[in-house]
Amino acid sequence: MKKIAIIAVTEKGLEKALIIQKEFPKSLVITTLNSSDKNVSTISSISNYLTDNFLKLDGICFVTALGICVRLIAPYIQDKNTDPAVISVDDLGLNVQAVLSGHKGGANDFALKVASVLGANPIISTSSDVQNIWALDTLANQYDWQVATSLSMNKTMALFVNNKPTALLLDIKDKGTQHLEKTVPNFVTVFYDEAEIDYTQFELFIAVSYKVYTSTIASVFFIPKVLSVGSGCSKQLDSVLFETTLKEELKNRNIHFSAIKNVGSIDIKAQQQAYLDFSTKNNIPFSTFTSDEIDTITVPNPSEMVQSKIGVDGVSESTAMLLSGSKNVLIEKQKIHLENGEKFTFSIALDVKAERRTAIAIIGAGPGDEELITVKGKAYLENADCVLYAGSLIPEEMTNWCKPGAVVRNSAMMTLEEQIAVMQEHYKKGNAIVRLQCGDPSLYGAIQEQMTIFDELEMEYFIVPGISAFSAAAAVLKSEFTIPEVVQSIVLTRGEGKTPMPSKESIAAFAATNATMCIFLSVGIAKKVEAQLLEHFDADTPVAVMYRISWKDEEIYQGKLENLAKIVKDSKKTRTVLIIVGHAIGARKNRSQLYSPDVKHIFRTNKKFVVTE
Structure with missing residues (x-):
């Protein structure tokens, strides 16, 4: 929150207001009391102040009785999408109540922050917070997703907070979906393939996907920006026709246009007006690549004509793959002939980081104490289906974090080839794999030879740093x-x-x-x-x-x-x-x-x- 007013009407309340202000440097303390403190603004009427500033503020903290707070703000309340976050703190700083715009306006988080400053009791009454379940109306902002619903968000949330059977479909992987997987309420069933959902068993459908689905029940769609569009075109390309045609092509393939993360082409198209207009209008970054960069990519559909004209095997597929970091495309090169005789091609690839696939987690286990593992490392260890660890360097107690049924192997007596074979077996099944390394993997961790083999076998992996000795x-x-x-x-x-x-x-x-x-x-x-x-x-x-x-x-x-x-x-x-x-x-x-x-x-x-x- 950028603009915050802290309003106090008693001397004790003013003392608390000044404490709160220190945690919000740009906030303003407002009071009707006489005060010589340079950090306090004295006004004649709180009602007049609210008339002028209520909708201009991001947050208001009343250090007053709750009743006074409610009466003061009542005339100015309009809509939860525009009203500021309002909280109320009692004069002694014992309780902090979220009053208005709990989720969208951020009053719940505001109340929790102020409560932690004062050592007070936060009082949050919204149903999702009380039940400790997802706040569907804030998930999109939290994880930079677009959102669409078949019903109003209020009706959708009512189904959810009433714990109606819910199907959750996850087509991609990011921080948001990982959070959802870790915090699944007991009335939610997670799916990774829409074909497996029997909609007759559910009353609400939630999808985190770049795909468009048609369901027979109430639905909410969270749309992540995970698609890279590569495109090539003739010398002239009409901006309006390009955009409307691309949107229609995506619609026909049940792909959300709002899932586009970026668009790219070859550098000779850097000043192509249609691409520049598309980028500016839709706030989608436009990038270009040199012929040398494009030549590093093996495209599914090489073109002899494109090779003869501009010296590369293709533009749309290669630039989509370069932008996404993926070795594959979701949509192979499509040739589009416009009604005015102009032409363009496009291809789409999914951001490699968003692909739902397994990867080997190389995790720093720390120096020895089983509790000196990072929170992130422990989370991967707890969810792993296969764990390899060197028993001579890593305490066996650390494997107590592993879930029941996980394959846990001490690699001390295994050759590197045997270790790779075990990981390959689980990798092919899509299982979660952890390779525990002592200390931090970057220091004498012997991971270089393992990574070389993973690269040769095209096995994805990532590293979670650890605490070094x-x-x-x-x-x-x-x-x-x-x-x-x-x-x-x-x-x-x-x-x-x-x-x-x-x-x-x-x-x-x-x-x-x-x-x-x-x-x-x-x-x-x-x-x-x-x-x-x-x-x-x-x-x-x-x-x-x-x-x-x-x-x-x-x-x-x-x-x-x-x-x-x-x-x-x-x-x-x-x-x-x-x-x-x-x-x-x-x-x-x-x-x-x-x-x-x-x-x-x-x-x-x-x-x-x-x-x-």
Whole structure:
């Protein structure tokens, strides 16, 4: 909300109004009281103020009794589509009531926000909120969908809030459909194929789709912008004929015109007036591509004539595929001859991100603690049909998030080929697949070779980042690894053992910066690492040797760099160790000396530090 008025009529109410105002910087506090506060506007009449400003405001917060609020706004209420969001807060800030324009105007969200500021009780009375079910009248705005209904939205919502049997059809995948899938009310049945719906069993039909459906029951259609249109044309193309004909062609194919996300052509058509007019009138972005870009696409219907004239196999299919990112088209090239003798072609592709297909989720599982997984990663894990995890690097407890019936395999004893075979089997079935990687997949996660194979097999995948061991190390050490005027960089690296290092990435080269060093996979060559670090770090630079950070058997040893190799040897740890080196470890302003000469190292186990002589 941009324009908000906070109206108070008592001194206590004015105190609360000023607290609320701090959370809404552009808001204005209005009162009839005398006040010297520069943030308060004193007026003579609230009624006169509302006469002039009611419809100009996005939100009004009354810090008054509810009855006063209702009487004051009553003369100005017109329509829920234009009325501002109105809420009422009592003088003591105990309760916050959404009064007017709860959904469309945003009063419910406004009330929840103000309640959180005051620590008050939010009072929301709209039926969908009370039942914790979808607010059908706000879903479109929330997820940037267009909306169409067979009945009025009020009648449609009445069916829904009365829990009438509802069929939900999801033809695409986006944040909105994922939300709907996760929050399905018990009276809603989800379908992914319209042919499977028996409309006699339902009273309401909801579709999230680019397709037009004709149902025999009350319907609401949410139309996402997911279609890319590619087009080529003759030298002249009438703007009006192009648009009306394209609309008719889509209508005949039961496709919503409002589902068009963008339109494209070859760069020699960049100034084609019909395309420019179409883009401007419908607020649909128009893009062009060079011949070289178009030549990267293998089109379903290559044209020898187009190749001979402009040097590419086709324009409409290739540009639709380039815009959408898809390797397929929904509608292959269509040749249209207009009544005035002009011609154009068009093809349509579905945005690859909106396709309902499976993809392998490569998920960062975090450093070890099963709760140190991202909310997004956990959600995918909970819904996966197949999960592969390396048991030596990821705690088995993390698989407790998996749903009953999921195939959960420890990949520690499997070859890469065996792992790929398992994932392929589930991929072909369209099952949800998760590959759990320790820490964050971008750091020593060995995902590069897996992704290469996925690319070769044309298996879709995506990555959900995780918490790296170095982040967990900073938390355990209660340290900020970047401290102004001390250290401003972090180096994540490994020592050179059996695996060669690039010539410019030696430990010594990085040590020359005196940045905070986080050294992975190097405990077996600790003596060599120590010597390289001492080329540039002082001997008394703090170090931490951290074994299985955040695991239940976590052990942490601290000391000075000159004793690094001895600390490692005494710890008897040979793997799953992260070495941290730098002045940021344990640094505090005006802190006392942490590392006295007679302290060899600090040992931490079972979540406690123990100083060892």
